[in-house]
Amino acid sequence: MEERVIEFKVRDAKTEKSLEETVEKALSQIEKMNYDAELQIKGIKKERIRHYSFAFEGKKVLIG
Incomplete structure (x- = not known):
């Protein structure tokens, strides 16, 4: 069985050039903030x- 960590972000047009960049920032945030630590503590x-x-970005969505 797999566990999931999900991060939702709205693109900031001032600092991000594309939805792809927003996806990458969100994935980086998951790693940097160690969002999966609690799951690992539980033995996963x-x-x-x-x-x-x-x-x-508005009605557009990109999943990474």
Whole structure:
């Protein structure tokens, strides 16, 4: 069984050139902020944790 960590971000047109960049920032934030630490404390191996980011710009969405 896999566990998931999901980060949602709205694109900031002032600092991000594309939705792809927003997705990458969200994935980086998951790593940097160690959002999966609690799952690992519960004994879930890092290999079983999947990271997903949802980037929004109006009605557009990109999932990474």
